Amino acid sequence: MSDLEQPLQKLRxxxxxxxxxxxxxxxxxxxxxxxxxxLPENLAKLNEFLKTxxxxxxxxxxxxxxxxxxxxxxxxxxxxxxxxxxxxxHIIRWADLVQHTLLEPKTPFTVNYSAEVxxxxxxxx
Amino acid sequence: xxxQVYGSLGSGLLDLSDNLKLSIATSLFSKAxxxxxxxxxxxxxLKTKSGFELFEPNAIVxxxxxxxxxxxxxxxxxxxxxxxxxxxxVLKSGKSLTEPLLELPPxxxxxxxxxxxxxxxxxxxxxxPKSANTWISEFASKVEKAVAHAISITxxxxxxxxx
Numbered sequence: 011m012s013d014l015e016q017p018l019q020k021l022r023x024x025x026x027x028x029x030x031x032x033x034x035x036x037x038x039x040x041x042x043x044x045x046x047x048x049l050p051e052n053l054a055k056l057n058e059f060l061k062t063x064x065x066x067x068x069x070x071x072x073x074x075x076x077x078x079x080x081x082x083x084x085x086x087x088x089x090x091x092x093x094x095x096x097x098x099x100h101i102i103r104w105a106d107l108v109q110h111t112l113l114e115p116k117t118p119f120t121v122n123y124s125a126e127v128x129x130x131x132x133x134x135x
Numbered sequence: 136x137x138x139q140v141y142g143s144l145g146s147g148l149l150d151l152s153d154n155l156k157l158s159i160a161t162s163l164f165s166k167a168x169x170x171x172x173x174x175x176x177x178x179x180x181l182k183t184k185s186g187f188e189l190f191e192p193n194a195i196v197x198x199x200x201x202x203x204x205x206x207x208x209x210x211x212x213x214x215x216x217x218x219x220x221x222x223x224x225v226l227k228s229g230k231s232l233t234e235p236l237l238e239l240p241p242x243x244x245x246x247x248x249x250x251x252x253x254x255x256x257x258x259x260x261x262x263x264p265k266s267a268n269t270w271i272s273e274f275a276s277k278v279e280k281a282v283a284h285a286i287s288i289t290x291x292x293x294x295x296x297x298x
Contacts, residue, residue: 045191
């Protein structure tokens, strides 16, 4: 895949250091690698998905985190309004973790943690 | 049966492509049938007994194929990128393919990547060059029942012409 051949970001860790994925984890990674090619239409889904996960495939980092991060990076840098910070809070939390644990960005995007973002309203089941 | 697979209830070219992917993948790699239930979902979905879910059709095809060919099912080539970006936008917009079609590989119905590619080419086959149509016809003949099933569950509506 061309996006993998020419990564936008320098990796902080060796790709081989990522844990080997199960079929379910690989399917999740594949799902989000595909959906990340079609942003911004899938941003709401990505935000909702990351609400209950540390990384794309669960609790462990994978190449999918790097792939999806590279597709969202320009948008992350453009989000500054309270509305955006509120709407995409889980993507921002995940991306900040990714850039500080998996990548070595020359100019990391900054997160305004002092912004007064309204509490998230939990949808009734 | 360890998974339930739900097809799209939509009526666009993308919905036909999605249902082709699921019908062919279940026929080749799984014992599951493609269900449709508007009370569960109107778009595609795979659910397992353990609660695992996927809602992106290509990932579902690859996941089902992984039961046969392991993690090789998740390998991607330039064909994947072409399908996921170029063909996706053609199917979604209903507009013609303007970019040159990539060279199609020798037919291998065991390849999830080819199942995905075929499923996105089939709905626009009439607008493709003859060489592509030969590939599509040959692939279709190998998965005839699944193609017929996908067509039977997709109520395709013609896109409204723009003035």
